[in-house]
Amino acid sequence: MQIPIEYYLILSAFMFSVGIVGVLTRRNAIVVFMSVELMLNSANLTLITFSSYLGDATGQLFVFFVMAVAAAEAAVGLAIIIAIFRNKLTVNIDEINILKW
């Protein structure tokens, strides 16, 4: 018996919402970062779902791109977080608000 497509999509939507809430509410930059990854992965899940549902491999192919980009982004992002930590001795993003007027 096949699992209906709605299940996948609901799961994906739930993961995305968790990611959003994480991004908006957490203070720790690393947790925020993880939440962003969660959102990316929820999008990946949706892509794969539809790919399998429609019998088209393009969606799965695209996921690989997303994952590669996410890996690169994680590397850059973590490097920035380390650099900020070295300067300010904190990764609390409420305190990292120098990019303003």
Add this chain to the structure above:
Amino acid sequence: MIHLIYLTVLFPLFGFLFNGILGPKIKNEKVIGIIGSGTIGIAFIIAVGALFETLALPVDQRLTIITLFQWIDVAGLNIHFAYQVDQLSLVMSLVVTGVGFIIHVYSIGYMHGDKSFWRFFTYLNLFIFAMMNLILADNFLLLFLGWEGVGLCSYLLIGFWYDRKFEKSTTASAGLKAFIVNRIGDFGFLLGMFLIYSTFGSLIFTDVFSRALSFNVPEHIFTLIAIFLFIGATGKSAQIPLLVWLPDAMAGPTPVSALIHAATMVTAGVYMVARCSIIYASAPTAMMVVAVIGVFTAFFAATIGLVQNDIKKVLAYSTISQLGYMFLALGAGAFSAGIFHVMTHAFFKALLFLGAGSVIHSMHDVQDIRHYGGLKKYMPITYGTFLVAATAISGIPPLSGFFSKDEILWYSYANLGIVFWLIGVITALLTAFYMFRLYFLTFEGKEKFDSHKTHPHESPKLMTVPLIALGVLSAIGGFIGIPEIFSGDHGNLFHTWLAPVFKSAEIKLMNIGSHSHFEEILFMAISIVAGVAGIYYAWYAYLKKPAVADKTASRFKGAYNILLNKYFLDEAYEASVVNPIVKGSENILWKIADNRIIDGTINNLAKLVDNISGTIKKIQTGVAQSYALVMILGVLIALLWLIISYS
């Protein structure tokens, strides 16, 4: 030679370029002087050739227009660089190049040793170039080009000795004064020109004047044009109310005063009005204005001349006064009499100035006539020629001044009335008096200079030969205009020559004086008596009993002071025009209009932008999460809108 007339313009231009570019390198006064005056001499020869060629033509074909090239072609306005050779422009060209040549030669001697010798001849040649353009122009715009050009040269030459003091300020500010006062007049001239173009649709003389006869133009338009042009003439020719610049123009070297501020440039206004005779003839009111301004200027300038002590100042006021006579003639409708006086005046006034220059030269730049005296025996040639010129300007026959001045007086009586004539005769008397006061104080009587320090001497040949040449011209120049009653069948040669130019104007005016020959001779006798009386009184007051002059001066102290201070005209202008402009510029234009309004608007606008952005910049907190929140809210709203619009 008529078709070579453009060379009379090009040769001075060549002299100007040669001396201006190579002069500072050559530094050889001989070369610069020969080029400078030679070019004018050639121009004079060409003008003489053109005169003879024109004389050979039938009377009704004596107008030639030589077109060089197209200058302006914009929206129906078509102006050519074209020269008009006719009787009037030929007379003026001969005077300008002839007297100009003599003065150029004189300048070689006078300016000898000056550090800017080359610059002097450069300006002088540029002046002749501009003046010839003014005279020969066949349209108003080219005339205006020359008009501005001579103004520029006048400015440059008044301030020629820019490092010297002049009265209370510098020669440069005297030049500036001339320039600015002339600019006021030029504004009137420009307005006149615009009005001519909008009325007649052309700026070419022949078109405008033929249309002035054929078009049905209301008289007030003619009056307006004539008055505007006359405002230009009052500036250039130093008439009331724009006469204040000419006395200050004496700051320049004396040959400049002779050439520009006596013989040629200042008569440009007279020439221009005579050229536009038809326009003036169509506007009787404007004619009256010209006559009244002329006669009053003649009289007032003469009264100021009575008491001045600077030799050049006396001559300057005399020039203004004589220019007033010329305008009186124009206003009386006697255009050719006015031009005749332009010519004779050019001879004797240039001679007077050059004689004065010769005196100043030998007295080491002393210009106060109270420190001269008895120069007769030291400088015989200067003395003789000066006497000829002074007699000529006093209107003693048979010298040139008599014929032209008497004619003006006669026409002012015949066409305008006895009041004009009376003021004219009184002015003639005053003229004779101040001229001979100058003569007696300078050449006769006791020596009032320190003979141990100053050794007066006759000027070099380069200066005395021009004096003699002008002396001859001043003496016999009047014979070409002997009045009809004496010359019999020939008529007045000068008038016959110019008659075609002024024919249509004279027909329009219809000034046929029903006056008898007896009257003419009577008035002539009266004006001679006036001249002789002036001379006699000058002799009596300054030579026979020198105390008389001082006594008179102290008895009429108030009047004397007013005259000595030139009716406080400079002060009046200072108080009524210059100061309000300076103060107004400072207090209103600078401190309020510029500082408050213009700067204030800009600064306040900038402050407003600063305040607004200062308020709204607070939105950017720098907290990344709040930006994310706004973004997500935006996405949610977009999604909501999509869902609603689909269902």
